[in-house]
Amino acid sequence: MSALAASGSVRTGREGIMNSENVVRVTKVSSNESRGCEHCDFSIDNESVSASINHYIAAHHYRILHVGTETIGDGNGGPWHTTVAILGCDDPPKVLERKIAFPPGLVDPE
Numbered sequence: 001m002s003a004l005a006a007s008g009s010v011r012t013g014r015e016g017i018m019n020s021e022n023v024v025r026v027t028k029v030s031s032n033e034s035r036g037c038e039h040c041d042f043s044i045d046n047e048s049v050s051a052s053i054n055h056y057i058a059a060h061h062y063r064i065l066h067v068g069t070e071t072i073g074d075g076n077g078g079p080w081h082t083t084v085a086i087l088g089c090d091d092p093p094k095v096l097e098r099k100i101a102f103p104p105g106l107v108d109p110e
């Protein structure tokens with residue numbers, strides 16, 4: 001028996017490839033965006049991408065499909081690098097409907 005087999009860890013070469021099979025819903029977490037979780041009242045906070053990722057994994061059974069960087073504009077013509085995570089779920093909970101209601105008198109001037 002080889003040392004590798006004895007350790008119970010046999011490399012297949014596909015460890016780094018995220019399995020997106022059966023995913024029916026994806027969501028994005030970004031260090032550039034704050035928003036509410038689409039399934040509950042948790043705040044998806046741009047200050048802590050890891051806490052947001054942990055929330056989707058622990059509370060809603062998502063799994064990480066991709067983590068990387070996204071380059072967007074900084075508003076002054078320069079690049080702005082953000083961290084993004086794409087999470088997928090095979091059996092997502094219901095998506096909350098958030099209706100934004102404008103109080104009377106606060107109407108779009110156009």
Ligand SMILES: [Zn+2]
Pocket residue numbers: 037038039040041042055059060
């Ligand atoms: Zn949630």
